[in-house]
Amino acid sequence: MASIATAFRPTWTSVGRSIIANRSLALTGSTSGGFALSTPSFAAAQMARAQGLKRSTGAPAWLCSFQTSAFSTASGPVFAKRGRPGPDQGFAVNFVLQDGEEISVRAFEGESLLDVAWANDIDIEGACDASLACSTCHLILDEGSYNKLEEPTDEENDMLDLAFGLSDT
Amino acid sequence: MNRLILLRQLHRQTQRHFICPNGPVVALHRFKSVRAFSTSLVRPAAAPQTATSSGVDTEGTTLKEPPVDPAVAAVIRERAEKPFRMAVVGSGPGGFYTAHRILKHLPHSTVDMFEALPVPHGLVRFGVAPDHPEVKNVMTTFDEVAASPNFTFIGNTRVGTYTTPDSPKADLEISDLYPHYDAILLAYGAHEDRLLGVSREQDLKGVMAARTFVGFYNGLPSEQDLDLALSQTETAIVIGQGNVALDVARILLTPLEELKKTDLTDKMVKVLEKSRVKHVHVIGRRGPLEVAFTSKELREMLQLPDTSFYMDKSLLDSEMELAGKSLERPRKRLMGLLEKGAKESKPDQPKSWTLKFLRSPLGFHGDDQGTLKSIDLGINRLEGEAGSRRAVATGDKESLDCGLAFRSIGYKSVGIHGIPFDNRKGVVSNEEGKVIDADKNIVPGMYVSGWLKHGPIGVIASTMAGAYETAHTIMNDWNGGAPMLNDQAKEIASVTPTLATPEEKDISQRSNPLLDLLRARGHKTVSYQDWKKIEQKEFDLGATVGKPREKLLTVEEMLKVLD
Numbered sequence: 197m198a199s200i201a202t203a204f205r206p207t208w209t210s211v212g213r214s215i216i217a218n219r220s221l222a223l224t225g226s227t228s229g230g231f232a233l234s235t236p237s238f239a240a241a242q243m244a245r246a247q248g249l250k251r252s253t254g255a256p257a258w259l260c261s262f263q264t265s266a267f268s269t270a271s272g273p274v275f276a277k278r279g280r281p282g283p284d285q286g287f288a289v290n291f292v293l294q295d296g297e298e299i300s301v302r303a304f305e306g307e308s309l310l311d312v313a314w315a316n317d318i319d320i321e322g323a324c325d326a327s328l329a330c331s332t333c334h335l336i337l338d339e340g341s342y343n344k345l346e347e348p349t350d351e352e353n354d355m356l357d358l359a360f361g362l363s364d365t
Numbered sequence: 366m367n368r369l370i371l372l373r374q375l376h377r378q379t380q381r382h383f384i385c386p387n388g389p390v391v392a393l394h395r396f397k398s399v400r401a402f403s404t405s406l407v408r409p410a411a412a413p414q415t416a417t418s419s420g421v422d423t424e425g426t427t428l429k430e431p432p433v434d435p436a437v438a439a440v441i442r443e444r445a446e447k448p449f450r451m452a453v454v455g456s457g458p459g460g461f462y463t464a465h466r467i468l469k470h471l472p473h474s475t476v477d478m479f480e481a482l483p484v485p486h487g488l489v490r491f492g493v494a495p496d497h498p499e500v501k502n503v504m505t506t507f508d509e510v511a512a513s514p515n516f517t518f519i520g521n522t523r524v525g526t527y528t529t530p531d532s533p534k535a536d537l538e539i540s541d542l543y544p545h546y547d548a549i550l551l552a553y554g555a556h557e558d559r560l561l562g563v564s565r566e567q568d569l570k571g572v573m574a575a576r577t578f579v580g581f582y583n584g585l586p587s588e589q590d591l592d593l594a595l596s597q598t599e600t601a602i603v604i605g606q607g608n609v610a611l612d613v614a615r616i617l618l619t620p621l622e623e624l625k626k627t628d629l630t631d632k633m634v635k636v637l638e639k640s641r642v643k644h645v646h647v648i649g650r651r652g653p654l655e656v657a658f659t660s661k662e663l664r665e666m667l668q669l670p671d672t673s674f675y676m677d678k679s680l681l682d683s684e685m686e687l688a689g690k691s692l693e694r695p696r697k698r699l700m701g702l703l704e705k706g707a708k709e710s711k712p713d714q715p716k717s718w719t720l721k722f723l724r725s726p727l728g729f730h731g732d733d734q735g736t737l738k739s740i741d742l743g744i745n746r747l748e749g750e751a752g753s754r755r756a757v758a759t760g761d762k763e764s765l766d767c768g769l770a771f772r773s774i775g776y777k778s779v780g781i782h783g784i785p786f787d788n789r790k791g792v793v794s795n796e797e798g799k800v801i802d803a804d805k806n807i808v809p810g811m812y813v814s815g816w817l818k819h820g821p822i823g824v825i826a827s828t829m830a831g832a833y834e835t836a837h838t839i840m841n842d843w844n845g846g847a848p849m850l851n852d853q854a855k856e857i858a859s860v861t862p863t864l865a866t867p868e869e870k871d872i873s874q875r876s877n878p879l880l881d882l883l884r885a886r887g888h889k890t891v892s893y894q895d896w897k898k899i900e901q902k903e904f905d906l907g908a909t910v911g912k913p914r915e916k917l918l919t920v921e922e923m924l925k926v927l928d
Contacts, residue, residue, distance in 0.1 A: 323825065323829060324503060325499075325502035327502050328499065330500075330824070350664065353660070357695035357698060358659060
């Protein structure tokens with residue numbers, strides 16, 4: 197299984213992080229895993245519906261919303277309630293910081309990368325609290341990973357239009 | 366944009382204090398490029414600090430080169446043993462984001478934030494449209510900053526008198542702050558707006574700034590006296606084609622049942638209940654490729670129910686052809702959306718909005734009662750290359766009947782006594798947030814963030830970026846021995862604030878010389894905890910009518926909650 201290398205480069209405000217997915221994250225993983233709503237806002241409901249529609253096969257759920265995941269309002273509190281995954285649960289996610297430091301954490305299927313980062317005190321900016329109202333947590337992926345996912349929604353693209361360092365993937 | 370290029374230098378900073386064998390405590394930064402210590406305490410801005418070359422080893426953690434100037438080293442030594450004290454004037458995103466960075470990355474720092482109103486957050490509360498609540502989530506971060514024991518919010522306290530004739534009276538002048546702080550951050554934004562400079566702009570009823578209208582419907586106390594009658598006309602115009610212009614149009618055309626679920630003020634709801642406005646023209650000097658609004662806001666307009674959208678499609682086609690391949694993705698998407706919107710719009714709906722291009726206001730006309738009845742518009746054509754098209758008057762004119770006109774051509778900052786202000790650009794001149802005067806000399810200890818720094822444009826995220834840049838500059842200066850306020854003073858006329866211990870929760874009990882001074886005068890300040898009481902009252906009132914909050918509209922009502 198190839199590893200998924202995703203380069204997460206900084207927006208204006210966030211710190212440079214490069215996320216390298218550990219091999220234990222299967223490329224052909226299942227796609228179950230819902231996104232629980234943590235905020236009762238209209239935007240959150242919209243996002244949840246969008247994510248439900250966007251669940252693609254053939255991509256691991258955690259990657260399923262490589263950009264929407266960054267916008268997920270979702271899973272933080274739900275997963276927080278049951279704690280973080282144990283050493284043999286979920287998937288490994290390696291955050292590679294700007295200075296080369298690697299922080300290895302574990303993530304549940306269905307969590308967004310932003311949630312994982314915040315749950316592990318990794319300093320990624322998400323100014324609008326993951327409600328799809330800004331672009332401070334936007335991701336940059338390599339083309340292969342990008343192509344496995346569905347197209348971003350109009351709402352995501354509207355926010356991405358304002359992002360610093362916008363790239364094709 | 367130079368701004369964005371500068372911001373690439375923003376790296377996260379972690380500070381380490383190392384005790385060097387020679388004794389001095391040296392603060393280090395983990396940067397890719399290290400800003401040098403200034404070699405002189407008095408140094409004009411024309412020769413900015415240059416990076417030391419070697420200093421950083423492969424791990425990026427050790428600075429081997431000590432500062433050259435022993436006087437500077439002495440300052441650095443002294444600073445390492447006392448807290449950095451910063452005052453912030455203004456409590457919007459500019460002030461809060463810089464404070465956020467300072468408190469996080471400069472250990473032993475204290476921040477006092479002054480706000481003229483009893484309530485904080487600036488345009489996040491008073492500018493963001495009521496139907497965009499998710500944008501206001503940034504307040505969560507602000508609350509986190511305010512929760513720091515070393516942060517003190519001092520509300521209902523105006524710092525600085527504007528240089529304009531009708532300035533509200535200040536509670537403190539900037540000079541009152543000097544003895545008590547090492548640095549002052551100016552972040553009071555832009556509270557005025559630009560004028561068109563055409564006839565009858567300021568005397569006709571029905572002609573106003575979009576800023577005034579936004580302030581009114583968002584509960585800004587100083588705009589609550591607005592005499593707004595939406596019942597007298599069916600046609601409103603908005604001059605300007607930015608996001609604020611679309612906000613105005615959208616608030617006028619959105620079904621009231623939807624708006625009633627937002628934190629749109631009760632006063633505005635009552636005005637809208639009597640509104641007869643059905644048609645809104647959003648007018649710009651140039652063409653579709655020069656619009657300043659963005660896709661999300663356009664999309665919302667196109668989704669308005671029972672509302673037709675009109676636009677000169679042939680102009681869009683010809684401008685797109687001219688631009689050809691040179692269009693960047695965001696602009697291309699926006700134009701695509703315009704095209705789609707125009708094509709799919711159902712004509713002759715009960716309501717409509719029109720994007721009118723190539724029109725410059727020439728003058729307003731009123732009826733016998735002094736109310737707006739029409740506007741004269743000059744017709745333009747476009748010249749120049751794609752990407753830098755200019756409006757050129759053709760000499761032709763037309764008249765447009767309307768009873769309401771909103772001027773949405775930009776906000777404007779104003780200077781306060783005691784600080785240098787660039788009247789032409791409408792900002793406090795600065796280099797990466799460090800205030801400079803008209804001769805380009807650095808003003809020690811003075812910094813600026815937000816719209817006051819880079820002009821009244823951009824979304825919150827761009828303000829955040831600029832605010833972080835200023836924080837970076839401040840930290841560099843403090844750690845690098847650059848001159849700030851009170852360096853020379855041995856006998857400071859204030860008490861160095863004691864840092865809060867973990868056990869101390871109620872910071873209002875800490876000694877703060879300015880709070881003491883204000884209280885001695887009988888002035889009522891508002892703490893962040895007080896603000897939370899006001900906010901809770903707004904939540905409670907809103908809950909009774911199915912709104913997220915019912916904003917209190919006067920300073921008196923806000924202060925009354927605290928009695």
